[in-house]
Amino acid sequence: MLESDGYKRICERVRTFVPQSSVVGMLLEHEEKYTIVRSTNSNIWQHDTYSWEVGRGGFTELESVTNGSRFLDYTIKAWMASLEPARRERFVDAVYSILLDTNVTTVRELTQNKLATFRKVFSSVRRLDEQTRKDLTHTVKLFAKSAKVGYLRMLQERAENEPKLLKS
Numbered sequence: 001m002l003e004s005d006g007y008k009r010i011c012e013r014v015r016t017f018v019p020q021s022s023v024v025g026m027l028l029e030h031e032e033k034y035t036i037v038r039s040t041n042s043n044i045w046q047h048d049t050y051s052w053e054v055g056r057g058g059f060t061e062l063e064s065v066t067n068g069s070r071f072l073d074y075t076i077k078a079w080m081a082s083l084e085p086a087r088r089e090r091f092v093d094a095v096y097s098i099l100l101d102t103n104v105t106t107v108r109e110l111t112q113n114k115l116a117t118f119r120k121v122f123s124s125v126r127r128l129d130e131q132t133r134k135d136l137t138h139t140v141k142l143f144a145k146s147a148k149v150g151y152l153r154m155l156q157e158r159a160e161n162e163p164k165l166l167k168s
Contacts (some may be wrong), residue, residue: 003107004117010100015035016033016034017034017035017036017037017052018034018035018036018037018065019036019037019038019039019041019046019047019051019052020036020037020038020039020062020065020066020069020089021039021042021043021046021065021066021068021069021105022036022046022065022069023044023069023072023073023076025047031054035059035061036061036062036063036064037051037052037053037059037060037061037062038053038059038061038062039051039053040052040053044107065085067154070154070157071150071151071154072150073150074149074150074153074154075143075146075147075150075151076146077148078145078146078149078150079142079143079146082142082145082146083139083142087135087138087139088139090132090135091135091136091139094128094132094135094136097124097128098121098124098128101120101124101127102117102120102121102124104117104120118158122156136152
């Protein structure tokens, strides 16, 4: 879509805003320039636009997203690129099935009682057929590899942006 003539015609009119710890917003491919806005909330709740700081001149803008946001962006994009579409589809279907099986309906429920949620998820995974469990395991391992690459990229980026000491 980003390469289509229609998008190219309107791209300069598109205004995109993401909060400083954005994950979902960063996953989307951006040809257009985006504005990073300071949010008083954290995690997924920072996407609540009522938590975005506003000053006299408009939103309180930042130069860059947080390190955590960049890390997740690098990691998830590398992970998605390493998965062929059919395996990605099976993974999403499996995760959806697990969430349905655990009766979790909100992110808050998923994070409130972590031990109980982990037990439900683990039990649900055990009930999956063997091939789906193997696919799930393989996909999670690819995520771990991508996280390592994302972490190393963050370290490299940090080293490149740190002021260099001059010899005296």
